[in-house]
Amino acid sequence: xxxxxxxxxxxxxxYEADKIDLTISELVFEVVKxxxxxxxITNDDVGCVISGSNDFNDxxxxxxxxxxxxxxxxxxxxxRVSGDGAFAYVYGAMRILSGEYDTVLVVSHSKCSEGxxxxxxxxxFDPYYQxxxxxxxxxxxxLMANMYMSKYGVSEEQAAKVVVKNRKNAINNPHAxxxxxxxxxxxxxxxxxxxxxxxxxxxxxSDGAVAMLLTNKEKxxxxxxxxxxxxxYASCTDAYYLGHRTMTDLIGLEFAAKxxxxxxxxxxxxxxxDVAEVFEAFSTHELMIYEALDFCDKGEGGKFxxxxxxxxxxxxxxxxxxxxxxxxxxxANGLIRVAEITSQLMGAAEDHQIxxxxxxxxYGMNGICSQGNCVLIFGGE
Amino acid sequence: xxxxxxxxxxxxxxxxxxxxxxxxxxxxYFEELKNKKIMGSKCPKCDKRYMPPRAVCANCFIEMTVExxxxxxxxxxxxxxxxxxxxxxxxxxxxxxxxxxxxxxFKLDGADTYMMHFVDETDHTKFKIGQRVEAVFKEKxxxxxxxxxxxxxxxxxxx
Numbered sequence: 211x212x213x214x215x216x217x218x219x220x221x222x223x224x225y226e227a228d229k230i231d232l233t234i235s236e237l238v239f240e241v242v243k244x245x246x247x248x249x250x251i252t253n254d255d256v257g258c259v260i261s262g263s264n265d266f267n268d269x270x271x272x273x274x275x276x277x278x279x280x281x282x283x284x285x286x287x288x289x290r291v292s293g294d295g296a297f298a299y300v301y302g303a304m305r306i307l308s309g310e311y312d313t314v315l316v317v318s319h320s321k322c323s324e325g326x327x328x329x330x331x332x333x334x335f336d337p338y339y340q341x342x343x344x345x346x347x348x349x350x351x352x353l354m355a356n357m358y359m360s361k362y363g364v365s366e367e368q369a370a371k372v373v374v375k376n377r378k379n380a381i382n383n384p385h386a387x388x389x390x391x392x393x394x395x396x397x398x399x400x401x402x403x404x405x406x407x408x409x410x411x412x413x414x415x416s417d418g419a420v421a422m423l424l425t426n427k428e429k430x431x432x433x434x435x436x437x438x439x440x441x442x443y444a445s446c447t448d449a450y451y452l453g454h455r456t457m458t459d460l461i462g463l464e465f466a467a468k469x470x471x472x473x474x475x476x477x478x479x480x481x482x483x484d485v486a487e488v489f490e491a492f493s494t495h496e497l498m499i500y501e502a503l504d505f506c507d508k509g510e511g512g513k514f515x516x517x518x519x520x521x522x523x524x525x526x527x528x529x530x531x532x533x534x535x536x537x538x539x540x541x542a543n544g545l546i547r548v549a550e551i552t553s554q555l556m557g558a559a560e561d562h563q564i565x566x567x568x569x570x571x572x573y574g575m576n577g578i579c580s581q582g583n584c585v586l587i588f589g590g591e
Numbered sequence: 592x593x594x595x596x597x598x599x600x601x602x603x604x605x606x607x608x609x610x611x612x613x614x615x616x617x618x619x620y621f622e623e624l625k626n627k628k629i630m631g632s633k634c635p636k637c638d639k640r641y642m643p644p645r646a647v648c649a650n651c652f653i654e655m656t657v658e659x660x661x662x663x664x665x666x667x668x669x670x671x672x673x674x675x676x677x678x679x680x681x682x683x684x685x686x687x688x689x690x691x692x693x694x695x696x697f698k699l700d701g702a703d704t705y706m707m708h709f710v711d712e713t714d715h716t717k718f719k720i721g722q723r724v725e726a727v728f729k730e731k732x733x734x735x736x737x738x739x740x741x742x743x744x745x746x747x748x749x750x
Contacts, residue, residue, distance in 0.1 A: 230598075328679040338613045339620075339643040342683055342736045343708060344675070344692070352673030353696045353707065360671070360720050404694075405674040405715040449649060453642070453696060453705035457671065 211473060215303040216430035216437035217422050217588075220549035221245045225387035225418040225537035228323040232417075234268060238319050239280035241421040245315070249423060249433050253282035256423070257311035262291045262298030262318035264541045266330045281317050294489070295420065295545025296574020296584040302424050303440055314424040318542035322415035327540070334578055340451075347491065348412065350578045352404025354457050355494040359406060361458045362509035366406055369493040370397035371515045373410050373535055376490070379522055380532025382561035387416040387537040397493075411493040413538035420545050422552065435591070436556040441569070442474025442587035452579060463502035463573070466583040470571075471504075474587035479504050479526070479571070480519070483587075485554050485564045486528045487547035488573040490535060495580070496528065499573065503585075522562065530554070530562045544574020544584060555590035616644040619657050625734035629726060630660045631702055642702040664700035665726035666745070671696040672710065672718040695742060697724050709741040717744065 221244040223229075229237060246252060259281045263273045270276060274283075274290035281288075287305075291298040295318030302316040328346055335341040358364060374394055380386035392410060400409040423433065430437035446469070448462030449455045467479075476482045486503065490496035497511030505526055506514040514520065520528040529535075531550040534543050551570035553559040559567075569589050576582030613621075616632060620643065623630045632644035632655040639650055644660055647653070672695045681688035693710035695718070711727070712718060723745040732738040 326680065329682060332682055337609070337611050338617055339736070340707070344679075344681065344688055344694075345707065346679070348677065349673055349675045349694055352675065353671045353694065356673055357671035357696070357720075401676070402674070403677050405672075405676070407673075451643070451704070453707060454645075454649070457696070457705070 211441055213427050213439050215306045215440040216425050216427070217548070217552045218425055218430055218433035218437050219245055219249045220420070220422040220552045221248065222385045222420045222546065222549055223418045224385055225416040225539055227387065227414060227416065229321065229417040230323070234319060234321055235277050235280045237321065237417065237419045238277045238317055238421075241419045242281055242315065242317065245421045245423060251423075255313060256282060256286070256315045257313045258287040258302075258305045259283040259315045259317070260289055260291065260298050260302040260305065261316070262293065262295035262541060262545060263320065264292060266333060267320050267322070267325055267540055269325055277317070277319070281315060287311070293541070293582065294574040294576045294584065295542045296548060296572065296586060297445070297544070297576070299422075299545055299548050299586065300443060300445070300584065303443070306424050306426050312426055312429050315421065316424060316545065317419065317421045318545040319419035320539045320541045321417040322538070322540050323417050327415055347578050348404050348407075350452055351412070351492040351495070352407050353452070354579045355407050355492065356405065357457045358494055358498055362512065364494065364497060364512035366398060367394065368497065368512035368515055369407075369411060370394050372490065372493040372496045373397045375515070375521060376529050376533040376535040379530050379562060380536035383531045383536070385418075385537065386532040387418075388414055388532070389536070407492055407494070413491070413535045416537045416539045418537065418539040418542060420542050420549050422545070422549055434556070436558075437591065438552045438555045439589050440586065441589045442470040442472070442476065443585065444469030444473065445582070445584045447582045448580065450581065457579070459508060460498050460502040460580045460583070463499065463580050463583040463585070466585040467503045470585040470587050476587060483526055483569050483571050484567040485530060485551065486526060486571040486573070487531060487550045488528060488533065489543045489547060489575040490529065490533050491575070491579070493535070496533070500528070503571070503573070522564070527564050530559070530564060544572070547572040547574055548586060551588050555588055614646060615657050616646055616655070616660060619660055620644055621734045623662070624738045625732045627728045627732060627738075629663045629665055629699060631663050632659050633661050635659055640701060640703045642699055642704050642706045661701070663702050667697040667699035667702070667724055669695050669697045669718065669720055669722045669724050670705060671720065672715070674713055674715045693718070695724060697742070708739065711741045711743050
């Protein structure tokens with residue numbers, strides 16, 4: 211796909227543990243108002259609004275109704291994705307491709323601080339065979355990490371390197387929640403949460419919001435000289451039951467990546483992509499993502515982090531923003547990846563800018579251990 | 592961030608009760624669990640054996656009924672494990688679930704998919720992938736998920 215859907219501006223809040231002084235609506239208004247100001251537009255310039263959120267997280271049904279004032283969607287074309295924000299981007303892009311709307315506002319938000327994240331995550335599991343048995347995303351991640359590391363001989367040190375890399379990158383991202391470097395020793399000696407994963411192998415929970423404006427080929431240059439174009443997209447869901455999946459490999463992501471690469475004409479991802487922002491829910495998850503995205507061979511994720519190629523100065527920097535291990539805004543994480551790739555391709559990522567980034571990948575995810583996968587490839591001007 | 596401001600709270604606490612239909616296969620599963628049998632379903636087309644039982648084979652897009660249910664062995668082989676070491680609220684009781692506890696993912700003999708359950712071991716060095724496990728049933732079963740409170744690790748000399 212070539213120059214059909216453009217992102218012309220993105221805004222993010224600072225991500226924090228507990229934005230107790232802001233309602234969800236006020237949080238969203240902050241990014242939408244800033245987007246208007248940055249682009250010099252008013253709400254009348256927005257044709258359609260798509261948001262991404264989760265009713266369980268917001269603690270109310272049809273949670274998008276609580277933000278309609280803040281996104282300016284009263285008596286306007288509006289819809290919403292209940293799931294990761296990357297899918298909200300896809301919905302927004304489709305509204306542009308329909309030809310019916312010149313501009314679409316895409317927004318995603320979450321205040322993890324307002325709910326009990328264990329109970330919310332436990333409710334992902336079916337209510338008769340699994341939910342009663344104490345599963346959540348942390349214990350599931352422990353099982354997945356144990357299976358992956360045992361099969362391929364990946365070490366706890368290699369897992370810890372992901373955390374060290376992402377937490378170091380976050381220092382240069384002013385939006386990031388955790389902006390404190392951690393050492394290998396600190397990661398390895400942090401308390402064990404679900405063997406073999408320790409406290410620092412997991413992200414924090416964060417509050418925040420992200421917004422962006424999409425437009426078409428005709429209008430893009432009115433807003434910016436550096437629009438960012440959608441080049442490829444694919445999604446794929448793996449089996450709902452963890453026990454019905456291949457837990458040592460992210461098969462759903464592999465499939466989505468292959469399809470997205472085909473659409474974007476990516477032949478050799480490490481060479482053809484300049485930067486990637488991925489939803490890594492725990493340390494070894496990022497190593498598995500390298501393999502599924504074909505940055506390295508199966509089972510080589512540990513060696514790939516050892517090689518330093520995914521560092522901010524490597525051949526394929528992964529999560530220069532600090533990733534989810536630094537800011538975990540449940541449901542907004544995928545749209546934050548899209549916003550970060552947009553900043554990179556606009557050359558606007560400031561202190562965490564990858565020089566001359568022209569093509570980037572954003573990976574958003576739903577559910578436990580990469581069940582729902584959304585791969586997006588973007589190109590700059 | 593507003594730390595010195597007065598905190599104002601509006602409290603609201605509610606139950607949101609549901610009455611889920613669990614389907615005929617799950618009814619059969621829990622009935623047979625009471626008889627200390629573990630049932631899964633077998634696809635009539637590709638023979639894939641699912642644990643827990645499913646009503647549709649994801650490979651063939653074909654229906655599986657109670658007639659397609661088969662019994663699996665209470666023994667299986669461990670493919671992964673974790674030891675959960677953090678406190679959280681137990682949705683069954685509303686209280687905190689005691690920790691640490693062992694958790695295993697394993698394939699019951701006769702099944703093609705994995706299942707997960709508690710394992711009565713909290714020292715991760717005592718687990719080994721490929722190790723045999725066995726369901727431990729309560730003495731007085733009730734047709735409830737906790738009729739199997741946990742699986743136990745089978746010691747090599749027992750085999």
